[in-house]
Amino acid sequence: xxxxxxxxxxxxxxxxxxxxxxxxxxxxxxxxxxxxxxxxxxxxxxxxxxxxxxxxxxxxxxxxxxxxxxxxxxxxxxxxxxxxxxxxxxxxxxxxxxxxxxxxxxxxxxxxx
Amino acid sequence: xxxxxxxxxxxxxxxxxxxxxxxxxxxxxxxxxxxxxxxxxxxxxxxxxxxxxxxxxxxxxxxxxxxxxxxxxxxxxxxxxxxxxxxxxxxxxxxxxxxxxxxxxxxxxxxxxx
Numbered sequence: 001x002x003x004x005x006x007x008x009x010x011x012x013x014x015x016x017x018x019x020x021x022x023x024x025x026x027x028x029x030x031x032x033x034x035x036x037x038x039x040x041x042x043x044x045x046x047x048x049x050x051x052x053x054x055x056x057x058x059x060x061x062x063x064x065x066x067x068x069x070x071x072x073x074x075x076x077x078x079x080x081x082x083x084x085x086x087x088x089x090x091x092x093x094x095x096x097x098x099x100x101x102x103x104x105x106x107x108x109x110x111x112x113x
Numbered sequence: 114x115x116x117x118x119x120x121x122x123x124x125x126x127x128x129x130x131x132x133x134x135x136x137x138x139x140x141x142x143x144x145x146x147x148x149x150x151x152x153x154x155x156x157x158x159x160x161x162x163x164x165x166x167x168x169x170x171x172x173x174x175x176x177x178x179x180x181x182x183x184x185x186x187x188x189x190x191x192x193x194x195x196x197x198x199x200x201x202x203x204x205x206x207x208x209x210x211x212x213x214x215x216x217x218x219x220x221x222x223x224x225x226x227x
Contacts, residue, residue, distance in 0.1 A: 033214055033215070035217070040219075042220050043202065043204075044217075045215070045216065048214045058214075090157070092215075101147065101162065102159070103159070104149075104157045104158070106156045107154075107155075
């Protein structure tokens with residue numbers, strides 16, 4: 001069974017540009033979570049999607065947005081990139097609304113120059 | 114406002130000895146706690162969890178202890194092995210709440226020396 005997959009693995013963007021990160025959850029998982037891990041910080045919760053709807057949002061500005069598709073895959077969009085957006089972005093999935101034992105992808109390393 | 118705190122950024126232990134990683138939380142609504150292990154360039158992997166109705170959960174070399182009155186949990190690794198060297202994240206959730214997501218600590222980097 002395939003795990004959570006994220007693409008791309010690495011992404012380099014210029015300040016002011018937009019970045020799109022993608023996540024495919026484990027088959028049968030309907031909830032997708034996005035986390036940001038900046039240097040020296042823990043995993044900061046960004047967004048939670050379930051059944052195509054945004055269920056909760058962390059303390060991030062509106063230029064961080066996303067969506068979940070009918071096949072439960074998800075996209076994270078970051079607009080007007082700033083240097084401090086450089087981080088590892090992790091996607092996790094869980095079955096239904098159970099948020100225990102979330103399974104993580106390997107992450108997308110976003111570098112803003 | 115950090116709801117889950119791991120106050121030790123790093124820990125160094127000799128192979129074969131016990132590793133004890135600590136975690137404190139402030140939100141009394143948390144009722145499920147998890148530990149994740151993360152190697153560089155990989156996503157976190159689930160290690161062990163504990164429900165608030167228990168005070169101990171054991172899985173092989175890993176044991177998690179929960180002290181609800183102190184809002185404190187700890188992960189014991191016995192015996193420690195060099196392959197255990199990684200960053201360990203404590204996480205908490207509120208099953209009955211609407212938040213629906215895991216709140217993570219900043220992590221503790223464990224180094225197990227041969």
